[in-house]
Amino acid sequence: MKKIFDKFIVAMFCSPQPPAEKNGRKFPNKITLEQYLRAKELGFTTVYGHNEIVNTDTEKYAFEALELAEKAGLDYLVKDSIAEEYISLGNRGYRPFSLLSEREKRKLDERFAQSLARYSDYPAFAGITFFDEPGSDSFEGIARAKKVFDRVCGDKLFYVNLMPYYITPEQYQYGYVTDARKFTDENYAYSRPNYQRYVHYLDKYIRTEPDVLSYDVYPYVNYGSLTDTIHEGLYDMLGLFFEYSRRYSLPFMPYCQAGGEWEGGSARKVTDAEMRHQINISLLFGARGIQFFPYCFPNDWLDSPNDRCGAIDCDGRPTDTAASIKKALGVLKNLGSVLIKSTLKGIMSVGEFDGKYSAEMLKNVEWSQTIFQGNIPHGERYMLKSISDIERAEASSQVLIGEFDSGFLLVNNSIKREASVHLKLRQTTCVTLISDKKLQVAADELNITLDGGDAVFIARPNQ
Structure with missing residues (x-):
């Protein structure tokens, strides 16, 4: 490189x-x-x-x-x-x-x-x-x-x-x-x-x-x-x-x-x-x-x-x-x-995408088949069903979670509104939340609110 x-x-x-x-x-x-x-x-x-x-x-x-x-x-x-x-x-x-x-x-x-x-x-x-x-x-x-x-x-x-x-x-x-x-x-x-x-x-x-x-x-x-x-x-x-x-x-x-x-x-x-x-x-x-x-x-x-x-x-x-x-x-x-020091393993989707349009709304819209409706196209080759650290994940609208070798990145996939995310980790862990600032938290549950398009990285311990 x-x-x-x-x-x-x-x-x-x-x-x-x-x-x-x-x-x-x-x-x-x-x-x-x-x-x-x-x-x-x-x-x-x-x-x-x-x-x-x-x-x-x-x-x-x-x-x-x-x-x-x-x-x-x-x-x-x-x-x-x-x-x-x-x-x-x-x-x-x-x-x-x-x-x-x-x-x-x-x-x-x-x-x-x-x-x-x-x-x-x-x-x-x-x-x-x-x-x-x-x-x-x-x-x-x-x-x-x-x-x-x-x-x-x-x-x-x-x-x-x-x-x-x-x-x-x-x-x-x-x-x-x-x-x-x-x-x-x-x-x-x-x-x-x-x-x-x-x-x-x-x-x-x-x-x-x-x-x-x-x-x-x-x-x-x-x-x-x-x-x-x-x-x-x-x-x-x-x-x-x-x-x-x-x-x-x-x-x-x-x-x-x-x-x-x-x-x-x-x-x-x-x-x-x-x-x-x-x-x-x-x-x-x-x-x-x-x-x-x-x-x-x-x-x-x-x-x-x-x-x-x-x-x-x-x-x-x-x-x-x-x-x-x-x-x-x-x-x-x-x-x-x-x-830049991390390697992506795959991506998991949580919650429902909030930008969907009905077939009735799209029937007269040219190129409507190219509008994103929540399903990641061709994602079957890299989408994950679970992430090892996370026992349960819930979100008020679609949040995409990328698993990296050093932790996982959460991105609010809405461009219109904030998303509330609840994560239940498999064990109580001291993790570092990285966004516009860094914050260390020791917990087995995390509640995070992300503005539209916003992201937070959850670093695994010792990363």
Whole structure:
């Protein structure tokens, strides 16, 4: 496991943006010490380069960002445009990587190594953010580039973020820029269940020998007039990546939804409860880090009327979401430092989910089958019926309990109301309750109240 995972990662995409101009309006440079110190204060550990790209006309901002990250005590992953040549399928301004001769590939490798040498000695350099959401036809080039990177920067992170859930067969195979080509890999066909399509995609990616498994799913979406729903992909993807993490001894990191209402989509602005919920559910499934999108309003979206859909707006001002993130990450400091040393065994569900909708209410709702209704999708492979320490567990609404080797994590699975939990332990035990603070209790029964999305870790003795 790469050195960056010695601590629990809290990363951002998109990073503070370079200056821009759109329709006569000028937007300030946000690659400043003030912005980087603010990110540190909010609780972030890691910055992914975004619109400050090495080997482009914005590369000076990438080198400035490396220096600012060092001053602020943050890790920084560089974005380098040479990645485009490795992932090219012939539709992004470069020849398809697969059609390059071995001699041409070696020359590309030499250029990549030379480019890495330009920035790999910066103290804040923690790796490279190589590509976001590639199709599987680009995995050959990614595997090749990673070998070069590991040779030059062996202890640093080679980072790729994978596709989200519910996409087209063409996107699975080619990525988002498909030039209207029809897919040829029948394993991505709509006739196959979406879960199986994603497993096929993930199996192909594993062959690149990745450092980390990263993906994004934004679950707090509105379905027409239903505005308090959770997309089932939150649980489905966490379960799948937990299994692959366990099988291949790889850390995984999901994205969290910072704000909403971007690009005219159905993702809503998250509440404080939803902010806590997505972080704590990620911890429950054994994530070794979390990532937020969008952190800073990206220059790519300057046509959008909603410039406050993330934590930092287009003028560099913090939004309400920034305050929500800071509150949630304040609790994460305690939980993350404990769970990063722990291994998840499985998850148990207690109580009834309070967000169910009747069939009558859903009959005219498009995509209603993707609304979470309390049953963990594909959970039969890792859901537990009992936990060794607990004789009996009761909850006023659904609480998910993750058993780790060092204790168990309770998460209120409601984004609307608090949950009362009663635990009868098998014997009187001195346990440590860890949330926003630590509290030692000697008891065989525990009564705990958790706000919506909140969590508490119960550490076993001597842990």
